[in-house]
Amino acid sequence: MTSTVAETIAARKAEGHGTLIAYLPIGYPTLDVSIEACIAVLDAGVDVLELGVPYSDPLMDGPVIARATQVALEGGFKLSQLFPAIRQITEATGKPVLVMTYWNPVMQYGVERFATNLRDAGGAGIITPDLIPDEAGEWLAASDSLGLERVFLAAPSSSSKRLEVSGEFSRGFVYAVSTMGITGARTDVDSAARVLVEKIYDHGAVATCVGLGISTPEQVADVVSFADGAIVGSALVLALGDGGVEAVRSISVQLATGTKRN
Secondary structure (H helix, E strand, C coil): CCCCHHHHHHHHHHCCECEEEEEEECCCCCHHHHHHHHHHHHHCCCCEEEEECCCCCCCCCCHHHHHHHHHHHHCCCCHHHHHHHHHHHHHHHCCCEEEECCHHHHHHHCHHHHHHHHHHHCCCEEECCCCCHHHCHHHHHHHHHHCCEEECEECCCCCHHHHHHHHHHCECCEEECCCCCCCCCCCCCCCHHHHHHHHHHHCCCCCEEECCCCCCHHHHHHHHCCCCEEEECHHHHHHHHHHHHHHHHHHHHHHHCCCECC
């Protein structure tokens, strides 16, 4: 049986490691290659997969991810293809898969239907970048009834109340972003992340992971020195686009060397 994200974070912590989370979009560059790439990164040392759902209006995505998801949509990706892909990935690796999705596709598909199909496929839960707990009543009820994890975002601009609510209602971890701006690989880990993580913990969160353009093992090591995990996205999507599955496997092996805590 696949572990939950919360169980994975706890197990990695007990081993003296932070958790490495990889974002890849389903359907890029093709459905079959994306599934192969997801399995490859998990086999290469990534602990949790963040599987992105292509969306026609990705307001919070950086240019690398936005281009990749556009390729997936142009290639004919349909939301119904998500769930068989999740089953294939979880059965091959035994590692948790969190779906990263804007809320509109879930609403269009049907919240209860989406949650049920996700659970039945072996998915761990979803990350909702544009949904806040205050407006998530239907998702809170569905995820509670089906035992799914739910990850809400927190940013430096978040109020104390928002940080408190995000910590209270997140299951798995709180997703810390260094700014409210778009995501994308950066040369330096944002110093605001450390302050934000401290605030998230102070407001009651059990776990928090940081996503802000992390792209090197050194940055992973920096982040897991003060947070539960590091999330890598654009660097992996670039590698997949430039060098295929083997390239994304190689960078995952390198990134995984940064998870050990000193």
